[in-house]
Amino acid sequence: MCIAAPAQIVSITDKVATVDFGGVRQQAKLDLVGDLEIGRYVLVHSGYAIEVLTDTEAKESLEAWDELLKVLDEEDKEAELKSSV
Template structure:
């Protein structure tokens, strides 16, 4: 099953010659990169839902925490951890 996972934007940088805004997004201690093309107004500290490496929407912190707790409860976070290449934790 493919899910959008909530995470918090920790940093933003321009990549690919300044054409793409990429973010380091933290998912409960795991940090991965995500494109911000679909949410160009996202900023550091925002919570976003990420699906296959793309932030698809901004959500508030409460909604992100609820979603994350549910994913933890049903065991979907295990898949995220097992399949991730973890960047350095913040």
């Protein structure tokens, strides 16, 4: 399965951005997208920004990721309880 995650651009050097995934930062190449500015959100897949998000798309995407992470956290807690019994 391939997943593209939303990230905010915090700096740009040449065609490489430092992006922030909710506190985790990494590099993303900008070869596949147009001109960008700091503060914009992009979808990142395999080290490349593949799509520029509007503010609304970024908000919706981040909310969906938050919900997914909550569900996964709950499943982990349930699994821990079952294994300790």
